[in-house]
Amino acid sequence: MAAPKGAAPKGAAPKGAAPNGRRRLGPLFIVALGWIALIALAAIFANLLPLPSPTDMDLLGKRALPDAEHWLGNDQLGRDMLSRLIYGARISLTVGLLAPVIGVLVGGCLGMLAGYFRGPLETLTVGGVDVLLAFPPLVFALAVTTYLGQSVLNLTLVIGILGIPAFTRVSRAVTLSLTEREFVVAARALGATDARILLREILPNVALPLLAFFLLGVAVTIVVEGALSFLGLGVPPPAPSWGSMIGEGRESLDLAPWLAFLPAGVMFATVLAFNVVGDSLRALTDPRPGAL
Amino acid sequence: MSEPLLSIENVAVELPTPRGLLRAVDGVDLKVEAGRTLGVVGESGCGKTMLSRAILQLLPKRAALTGRVMLGGRDLARLPAEALRKLRGPELAVVFQDPMTSLNPVLTIGTQIVETLQVHLGLSSIAATKRGAELLAAVGIPAPEQRLRQYPHQLSGGMRQRVAIAIALSCEPKLLIADEPTTALDVTVQAQILDLLAREQQRRQMAMILITHDLGVVAGRTDEVAVMYAGRVVERAPTRQLFARMRMPYTEALLAAIPKLDTPPHTPLPAIAGRPPDPTRPLPGCSFAPRCRYADDACEAAKPPLADPEKAGGLYACWHPL
Amino acid sequence: MSAPLLSVENLTVEYAVGGRSLFAVSDVSLHVDRGETLGLVGESGCGKSTLGRAVLQLRKPTGGKVLFDGTELTTLDAAAMRRMRKRLQLIFQDPIASLNPRRRIGDIIAEPLIIVGVTDKAKRDAKVREVMTAVGLDPDVAMDRLPHEFSGGQCQRICIARALILEPELVICDEPVSALDVSIRAQILNLLEEMKRRYGLTLLFIAHDLAVVKAVSDRIAVMYLGKLCEVGPTETVFARPAHPYTALLLEAIPVPDPTVRPMANIPIGEPPSPLAPPSGCRFRTRCPRADAQCAAQVPELRDTGGGRFAACHHPLTNA
Numbered sequence: 063m064a065a066p067k068g069a070a071p072k073g074a075a076p077k078g079a080a081p082n083g084r085r086r087l088g089p090l091f092i093v094a095l096g097w098i099a100l101i102a103l104a105a106i107f108a109n110l111l112p113l114p115s116p117t118d119m120d121l122l123g124k125r126a127l128p129d130a131e132h133w134l135g136n137d138q139l140g141r142d143m144l145s146r147l148i149y150g151a152r153i154s155l156t157v158g159l160l161a162p163v164i165g166v167l168v169g170g171c172l173g174m175l176a177g178y179f180r181g182p183l184e185t186l187t188v189g190g191v192d193v194l195l196a197f198p199p200l201v202f203a204l205a206v207t208t209y210l211g212q213s214v215l216n217l218t219l220v221i222g223i224l225g226i227p228a229f230t231r232v233s234r235a236v237t238l239s240l241t242e243r244e245f246v247v248a249a250r251a252l253g254a255t256d257a258r259i260l261l262r263e264i265l266p267n268v269a270l271p272l273l274a275f276f277l278l279g280v281a282v283t284i285v286v287e288g289a290l291s292f293l294g295l296g297v298p299p300p301a302p303s304w305g306s307m308i309g310e311g312r313e314s315l316d317l318a319p320w321l322a323f324l325p326a327g328v329m330f331a332t333v334l335a336f337n338v339v340g341d342s343l344r345a346l347t348d349p350r351p352g353a354l
Numbered sequence: 355m356s357e358p359l360l361s362i363e364n365v366a367v368e369l370p371t372p373r374g375l376l377r378a379v380d381g382v383d384l385k386v387e388a389g390r391t392l393g394v395v396g397e398s399g400c401g402k403t404m405l406s407r408a409i410l411q412l413l414p415k416r417a418a419l420t421g422r423v424m425l426g427g428r429d430l431a432r433l434p435a436e437a438l439r440k441l442r443g444p445e446l447a448v449v450f451q452d453p454m455t456s457l458n459p460v461l462t463i464g465t466q467i468v469e470t471l472q473v474h475l476g477l478s479s480i481a482a483t484k485r486g487a488e489l490l491a492a493v494g495i496p497a498p499e500q501r502l503r504q505y506p507h508q509l510s511g512g513m514r515q516r517v518a519i520a521i522a523l524s525c526e527p528k529l530l531i532a533d534e535p536t537t538a539l540d541v542t543v544q545a546q547i548l549d550l551l552a553r554e555q556q557r558r559q560m561a562m563i564l565i566t567h568d569l570g571v572v573a574g575r576t577d578e579v580a581v582m583y584a585g586r587v588v589e590r591a592p593t594r595q596l597f598a599r600m601r602m603p604y605t606e607a608l609l610a611a612i613p614k615l616d617t618p619p620h621t622p623l624p625a626i627a628g629r630p631p632d633p634t635r636p637l638p639g640c641s642f643a644p645r646c647r648y649a650d651d652a653c654e655a656a657k658p659p660l661a662d663p664e665k666a667g668g669l670y671a672c673w674h675p676l
Numbered sequence: 677m678s679a680p681l682l683s684v685e686n687l688t689v690e691y692a693v694g695g696r697s698l699f700a701v702s703d704v705s706l707h708v709d710r711g712e713t714l715g716l717v718g719e720s721g722c723g724k725s726t727l728g729r730a731v732l733q734l735r736k737p738t739g740g741k742v743l744f745d746g747t748e749l750t751t752l753d754a755a756a757m758r759r760m761r762k763r764l765q766l767i768f769q770d771p772i773a774s775l776n777p778r779r780r781i782g783d784i785i786a787e788p789l790i791i792v793g794v795t796d797k798a799k800r801d802a803k804v805r806e807v808m809t810a811v812g813l814d815p816d817v818a819m820d821r822l823p824h825e826f827s828g829g830q831c832q833r834i835c836i837a838r839a840l841i842l843e844p845e846l847v848i849c850d851e852p853v854s855a856l857d858v859s860i861r862a863q864i865l866n867l868l869e870e871m872k873r874r875y876g877l878t879l880l881f882i883a884h885d886l887a888v889v890k891a892v893s894d895r896i897a898v899m900y901l902g903k904l905c906e907v908g909p910t911e912t913v914f915a916r917p918a919h920p921y922t923a924l925l926l927e928a929i930p931v932p933d934p935t936v937r938p939m940a941n942i943p944i945g946e947p948p949s950p951l952a953p954p955s956g957c958r959f960r961t962r963c964p965r966a967d968a969q970c971a972a973q974v975p976e977l978r979d980t981g982g983g984r985f986a987a988c989h990h991p992l993t994n995a
Contacts, residue, residue: 245774249787251761252838254787262776262787267776267778541928573933597935608858611862613885614887615886617891619892620891623866625863625865626862629827
């Protein structure tokens with residue numbers, strides 16, 4: 063009787079614990095986040111920026127070096143490089159963000175349902191995912207662009223659908239391990255419905271790993287979009303995207319290597335930034351502070 | 355008296371944590387002679403595992419160890435990695451709590467034993483296999499030749515722990531550290547494993563450190579017991595003497611909190627109120643004072659030293675011994 | 677005498693393991709009277725936890741009946757069973773794992789109220805505070821924290837609070853203290869006893885530690901490889917075990933007294949695989965009294981008088 067009372071006033075964890083368990087994210091994370099913010103803001107407000115049109119050609123200023131008017135010079139058709147990079151960011155980021163959204167929504171839900179309910183649903187999902195994975199992605203992209211035409215929407219759909227299997231697998235794996243956990247059994251023992259368990263017990267625990275994976279997905283998508291555009295399967299010209307810029311710049315690598323290397327460098331930095339942010343968030347996924 | 359095999363002098367282990375420096379082990383002195391068994395008892399978080407890691411030189415990278423760990427006249431903390439590696443096996447061996455994680459799941463039992471024997475004793479593969487089967491038989495595993503070809507997951511928990519003991523014993527260590535060797539096992543199996551350890555210890559005249567949270571485990575199977583609380587040894591005495599006359603209130607409370615078979619059902623247990631102190635916030639006085647019913651201002655003010663003021667052979671750290 | 681609150685009749689739970697079937701619980705019958713604590717003991721893998729979960733229909737039994745207050749649970753549909761759950765609660769072995777790491781303590785404890793449809797937030801909060809105080813947690817400090825900020829013992833208090841908030845009639849405690857330290861273990865056992873009095877609970881207390889079970893149980897049931905060996909009043913069973921397995925369990929407990937020599941020779945061996953249980957009496961492979969009859973014939977649970985039942989051809993006592 064007397065014993066438990068003694069423990070009562072001590073209530074909770076040590077008083078001196080770091081406020082809200084906030085952990086330091088390090089300067090690299092800040093720099094990465096800053097870069098993403100810079101690119102994103104530039105892309106969003108491209109119309110408002112005092113930039114020359116990305117598609118206006120200045121045939122006298124082909125491959126011009128940087129000057130006061132064209133800060134990063136012109137490309138092989140005399141279009142402003144900075145403007146093309148920023149407008150290219152629009153396409154790259156739109157596709158880069160939207161395609162993984164398709165993956166995370168469809169794949170995340172499928173994976174959670176498959177991992178939670180098991181049985182035929184799981185067999186079907188895993189089978190479907192395997193089929194999708196076995197399908198050659200380039201053939202799929204070619205087929206879609208051939209029959210539905212080249213557009214940002216189609217490009218997003220193609221990459222998004224190709225990304226579903228990876229998200230399904232992550233989400234199913236996390237859910238599988240969670241479903242065995244006692245707090246899920248506890249919720250069942252309390253009489254919670256399956257929907258409630260999925261939303262309140264499973265989803266919050268799947269969300270962070272999925273978010274971290276989503277950011278890595280953004281990075282991969284930007285590269286894939288670049289590759290598809292480089293191959294001419296991406297956004298139709300003359301709209302710029304980083305991939306198509308690299309592809310076009312390739313033709314004058316010997317004359318003006320920066321035409322290819324500039325977009326490549328921007329893409330590299332952006333992809334790296336998303337990876338850094340994704341990795342940092344994954345490290346935060348564990349709710350416990352740096353366990354002993 | 356003979357020179358002790360292991361002598362730990364003023365050992366402290368500090369770990370950086372997000373909440374500050376954690377003093378897991380705080381100035382511990384211990385001695386173990388060849389052929390003797392020392393029981394180290396304490397609750398989780400009292401530093402007993404960190405102490406065993408300090409002896410084994412298997413501390414986490416960020417941990418800082420001070421003090422001396424003398425094994426057979428050498429300070430382990432100052433030995434180069436290569437010399438230390440050679441010591442592990444023939445001089446120093448360990449059995450961990452969870453045999454499922456201490457055995458490699460993708461290698462057969464045989465491979466794991468035979469490799470140890472080949473590396474440390476330089477046996478040929480045939481001789482090592484024969485010796486491995488003998489070792490398994492010695493730890494009470496039936497049909498040892500067949501077991502050698504099995505994987506850890508094909509064995510029960512008790513059998514896995516026997517295999518882990520066989521591997522630990524394979525190089526005839528002079529000191530065996532058993533870190534909660536039976537905590538993951540059922541009572542009937544626990545009794546068998548403890549008997550096995552005691553038998554092998556006697557037969558080989560090894561020194562053994564038996565680490566546990568259960569006073570019942572050390573009672574019949576050790577020569578000396580050290581009780582740890584909040585990183586320090588708070589009482590240390592020959593086992594019979596300790597159980598006959600406990601001086602430190604913590605030891606007494608720990609014993610009283612164990613449910614007894616001879617008390618009738620529904621008797622309230624004399625629980626120790628509260629929880630151990632936060633190891634990152636050391637108290638100026640006795641660490642047990644906040645939970646101790648004998649505590650007064652003196653206990654809160656200064657740490658009692660581990661001493662034997664009555665020259666009775668038992669050490670305790672308390673201002674108001676029982 | 678009134679009907680028992682819980683009565684389990686010929687319960688069988690079967691798993692499929694690699695094409696073979698494993699009888700985790702094999703034809704077990706027992707009952708728990710209103711207001712009593714039945715201790716269920718056995719080694720790991722004996723089916724005691726499976727039995728607890730089968731009672732709660734978290735694991736569908738393959739045969740037999742579970743009668744709770746006269747209602748047969750095995751045939752209830754999902755919705756009716758969900759409604760029934762507020763009267764039956766479960767406390768787990770690992771208190772930390774049984775709390776969702778991403779939800780606040782206040783929400784975790786309030787969850788049962790939300791599930792049964794208490795929509796009034798103020799009412800929920802008041803109830804949460806009441807039950808938290810009852811289990812020895814300070815609501816002002818603990819409500820908004822996450823489970824990882826608490827020690828194992830405190831997490832178990834949270835689990836107990838969650839189990840008690842709907843004021844259930846039967847609580848199944850599945851090894852509630854085996855993951856805890858000795859000093860904390862005693863606190864939690866005392867708390868369970870106090871809560872039992874306060875809320876008028878009936879407990880099915882599952883554990884592998886006979887001493888722990890003895891501290892809280894009115895009657896105990898001993899299980900081995902999916903079958904009951906012995907059932908009876910706690911004091912009688914501990915004083916004079918009838919089944920050799922009970923005697924073995926009792927002798928294996930380490931006694932914290934160096935003058936008591938540990939039992940010289942515990943019968944070597946471990947429970948055989950439940951995939952291939954021995955014929956006849958399942959304990960015969962480890963039993964010092966086993967003979968041909970034990971191999972040939974399954975011993976039935978027989979009344980040995982005084983409310984005690986044992987399933988043994990050669991019981992140690994007939995008292």
